[in-house]
Amino acid sequence: MTERDLRTGWPGPDGHRIQLAGPGDATAAGRLLTLAEHGLDQEAEMLARDPRLALGLQRGLSGGPDSLLRETVEALSISGTLREPCVGLSTVLVVAPRGGPPKGALMAFPPVRVLHGALDAGVGVLQVMSAALAVVKLKGVAVASEARGIGLGAALIRRCAQLYEQLGWHVLYGQFNQDSGLDGYYSRLGFDVLGAGEPLHLAGLLGFPLSIHPMPGERLFVRWR
Incomplete structure (x- = not known):
């Protein structure tokens, strides 16, 4: 994967193309991600419009x-805050038919709230930034109802995993409602689905105590590089 790939895209299922969202995709990406379990419309749209989106990722692809x-x-x-660098480490991917509007969208970024919690607990800022370069959260993925069943969501997730793993991230994780029946879906995509209420422990990877806990009624899924 190259910087140009991220900007211009890759072939996807059934004649669709996957690429980094641009400002013109922001509204469509936000609308699509309202279909995700956690409703991401405003958050997704703001991130997709931010000119710093994925800037760090692009520099990494071009310069290592x-x-x-x-x-x-x-x-x-x-x-002086985590937000600026984390925007550059974030991505919003869209998948669209040739010449048409996006039919699917994905958002991923470092777990900013968890990292702020580590800062508040006294962990040094450089250690926290090292965590931002090791752990990324798949915040949401959604596909328009008329475009489901051809693998667009799976293709988005695979490209997201490829991007972050190539750049050295060790963990890609997310969460879903435990009654949604998505455990089999994420297992087929190569994720380990944790038990109900089971946290993701990261101290062994990061060198300082950090665990990510699911919200009540949710389960975590995780992929290790």
């Missing part, structure tokens, strides 16, 4: 891990 690290540290030093 050192460029990705430099971009992240520079964004952190300028802003």
Whole structure:
């Protein structure tokens, strides 16, 4: 995968194309992601319109891990907050037929709320940023009702996993309502589905105590590189 691939896209199922969302896709991506379990319309639209979206990821694809690290540290030093660098480490992917509007969308980003919790607990900012470069959350994926059943959602998830794993991330995780029946779906895509209420423990990977807990009634799914 190259920086150009991310911007111009890859062939997807049934003549569709997958690529990084641009400002012109923001409204459609937001509307589609309202179909996801956690309703992401405003959040998705704001992220897709942000000119810094995936900037760090693109630098990493073109210049390697050192460029990705430099971009992240520079964004952190300028802003003094986690939000700026994490926007550059985030992605909104869309899948669309040739010449048509998006029929599916995916949002993924570092788990900012969890990382802020680590900062509040006294973990150093550089350690927290190392976690942002190791753990990414699949926040939501959705496909329009008329385009389901041809593998668009699975194709989005696979491209997302490929992107972050190529750039050195170790963990891609997400969550779903335990009554939704999605455990088999994510298992078939190569994720481990954790038990009801089971947290994702990351201390062994990150070197400081950090666990991600599902919300009541939800289960986590996780893919390790």
